[in-house]
Amino acid sequence: MAAPQSFLWTRRIVLTLLAGFVLLPVYVMVSSSLKPLQDVSGKFQWIPSTVTVQPYFDIWKTVPLAKYFVNSLIVAVSATVLSVTIAVFAAYAVSRYAFRGKRVFTVTVLSTQMFPGILFLLPLFLIFVNIGSSTGVALYGSRGGLILTYLTFSLPFSIWMLIGYFDSIPRDLDEAAKVDGCGPVGALFRVVVPAAVPGIVAVSVYSFMTAWGEVLFASVMTNDATRTLSVGLQGYATQNDVYWNQVMAASLVVSVPIVVGFLLLQRYLVAGLTAGAVK
Amino acid sequence: MTATATSPEAGTPATGGTSRGTGGARRRLPRIPDRIRRGGLPYLLLLPAVLLELLIHIVPMVIGIVMSFRQLTQFFINNWGAAPWTGLDNYRIAVDFDAPIGEALLHSFLVTCVFTFFSVGFAWLLGTAAAILLQESFRGRGILRAVFLVPYALPVYAAVITWAFMFQRDNGLINHVLHDQLGITDEPSFWLIGDNSIYTLIIVSVWKGWPFAFLMLMAGLQNIPRELYEAASIDGAGIWQQIRRITLPSLRPVNQVLVLVLFLWTFNDFNTPYVLFGKSAPESADLISIHIYQSSFVTWNFGTGSAMSVLLLLFLLLVTAVYLFLTSRGRKGSDV
Numbered sequence A: 001m002a003a004p005q006s007f008l009w010t011r012r013i014v015l016t017l018l019a020g021f022v023l024l025p026v027y028v029m030v031s032s033s034l035k036p037l038q039d040v041s042g043k044f045q046w047i048p049s050t051v052t053v054q055p056y057f058d059i060w061k062t063v064p065l066a067k068y069f070v071n072s073l074i075v076a077v078s079a080t081v082l083s084v085t086i087a088v089f090a091a092y093a094v095s096r097y098a099f100r101g102k103r104v105f106t107v108t109v110l111s112t113q114m115f116p117g118i119l120f121l122l123p124l125f126l127i128f129v130n131i132g133s134s135t136g137v138a139l140y141g142s143r144g145g146l147i148l149t150y151l152t153f154s155l156p157f158s159i160w161m162l163i164g165y166f167d168s169i170p171r172d173l174d175e176a177a178k179v180d181g182c183g184p185v186g187a188l189f190r191v192v193v194p195a196a197v198p199g200i201v202a203v204s205v206y207s208f209m210t211a212w213g214e215v216l217f218a219s220v221m222t223n224d225a226t227r228t229l230s231v232g233l234q235g236y237a238t239q240n241d242v243y244w245n246q247v248m249a250a251s252l253v254v255s256v257p258i259v260v261g262f263l264l265l266q267r268y269l270v271a272g273l274t275a276g277a278v279k
Numbered sequence B: 001m002t003a004t005a006t007s008p009e010a011g012t013p014a015t016g017g018t019s020r021g022t023g024g025a026r027r028r029l030p031r032i033p034d035r036i037r038r039g040g041l042p043y044l045l046l047l048p049a050v051l052l053e054l055l056i057h058i059v060p061m062v063i064g065i066v067m068s069f070r071q072l073t074q075f076f077i078n079n080w081g082a083a084p085w086t087g088l089d090n091y092r093i094a095v096d097f098d099a100p101i102g103e104a105l106l107h108s109f110l111v112t113c114v115f116t117f118f119s120v121g122f123a124w125l126l127g128t129a130a131a132i133l134l135q136e137s138f139r140g141r142g143i144l145r146a147v148f149l150v151p152y153a154l155p156v157y158a159a160v161i162t163w164a165f166m167f168q169r170d171n172g173l174i175n176h177v178l179h180d181q182l183g184i185t186d187e188p189s190f191w192l193i194g195d196n197s198i199y200t201l202i203i204v205s206v207w208k209g210w211p212f213a214f215l216m217l218m219a220g221l222q223n224i225p226r227e228l229y230e231a232a233s234i235d236g237a238g239i240w241q242q243i244r245r246i247t248l249p250s251l252r253p254v255n256q257v258l259v260l261v262l263f264l265w266t267f268n269d270f271n272t273p274y275v276l277f278g279k280s281a282p283e284s285a286d287l288i289s290i291h292i293y294q295s296s297f298v299t300w301n302f303g304t305g306s307a308m309s310v311l312l313l314l315f316l317l318l319v320t321a322v323y324l325f326l327t328s329r330g331r332k333g334s335d336v
Helices: A005-032 A037-041 A054-062 A065-096 A102-112 A117-135 A143-167 A171-179 A184-195 A197-213 A216-221 A229-236 A244-276 B002-011 B013-018 B024-028 B031-067 B089-095 B100-133 B141-148 B156-166 B173-181 B197-221 B226-234 B239-250 B252-267 B271-277 B288-298 B302-331
Strands: none
Touching (some): A005 A244, A005 B100, A005 B141, A005 B197, A005 B239, A037 A244, A054 A065, A054 A244, A065 A102, A065 A143, A065 A184, A065 A197, A065 A229, A065 A244, A102 A143, A102 B031, A117 A143, A117 B031, A117 B288, A143 A197, A143 A216, A143 A244, A143 B031, A171 A184, A184 A197, A197 A229, A197 A244, A216 A229, A216 B271, A229 A244, A229 B156, A244 B156, A244 B197, B031 B302, B089 B100, B089 B302, B100 B197, B100 B252, B100 B288, B141 B197, B156 B197, B156 B271, B197 B239, B197 B252, B197 B271, B226 B239, B239 B252, B252 B302, B271 B288, B288 B302
């Protein structure tokens, strides 16, 4: 069916404007990262008058960016693996069994998802500090402590999404597996998990990206040794000057792997959302 | 007794799962082990999740509520149990709108409401437009779809820090365009301090938030059967009519989830204002999460900070409950 001109023009105009809006900061990030410091400190230039790749070398020296990178990676990967693994078991139980307390559990999970991070930040901070002062276990400032706090948002989201996804997988599949000699856990790993790969990928992508971009917990719960990228990038601002070209170069360096990974996996995300959240 | 009861179960795990209807299991086994086996497994599967939920959500929440009844200042951080009990004092301070702390909280709450309304509204609007316009396939659709997801994929601080750079007064792009190139403003404006900050915050928040709406709605569009459009097309409905009569109504269930999720995320957003403005936001853009953070970690008054958190939580619960009630009532008529 041929769409009318009015529709085609609306489509062209709206989509062009949206693309411009979306890409504007990306252009600024890329172009400013290639300018010398005096150019980014002066009037903005659409076209850089001098192009240099020096900022890409300087970023590693101005702040310990590589260390922050590793910290972010460890924290985000651990939080993702931990929350998704635990959520798979929990979601399977909720999706496939009737048991006492099921409603309490799902309502708790659903409601904790909506609570603001600031609500947990204060008590967790105090718990960590008090555990440290009474037992000597240094949770406050450690990567392990930060990983735990990241579960506050990734675990409920993962459980909630996976329940929806597992519900969309026909029960006959795992019943058949049980007939063929699988136990319930065998059925989970041989049948349900493989069938739920898009949902599991979607949940993992979400958990990883939220952990990678998290600022609130990271700014309170880390120290010099465990600082993640989200806080470490502030190091390019000194008392007198902000090294904007280096800020932009560093932002680009930490973004590229995430954006590429996300764009490769985004099909799964749509598929995961379709079954998990949008029913 | 126990040995005979468990051994057939353990030896043949397959029959335990499949013998739901047959009398075989009942004949040989007492009923209790079977019930425990069936009843125990879900709890075992849930155990790690329940333990963690307790550790990261339930216990902190209880402590947070207890903290809100105590005068918890920096002197008691290492031993918060010793902080003096003050009853409802923290709450009284938080909601005393004539005194500075209460007045600031109320102001911050209202700012957050305005911010959330516009931010969610625009994010939803852009997401809906993009999802619908990208529904039909055309050349460049795949690329645009990827481009539109970039703000969602970019780490929050990297994206927001770039916006902060663009909104710099002297070397930013926004003032360069508005003042130097178009001459709209008489002199370069401040965007990150003063009254303009709320606009800055909304723009950045919409930029960051609308791709999620786009993603959800795109997923929702895939559930609309093609036949509906074909039937409408045969009946002579144009594309605009199809959008109004088929696409938008079909998206209603998605929108109900989407608007609630966007509301909660936007209302609680900390990352955007924190990266844009730092530890204390300008008055016109003083979002509630930053406000509580500031009262707790900058002025070190954890007691009032906790009381504010609890009040915020009660408000969010109330809004969610009312919203769910309204949307579920609207849905009662249909078969969903």
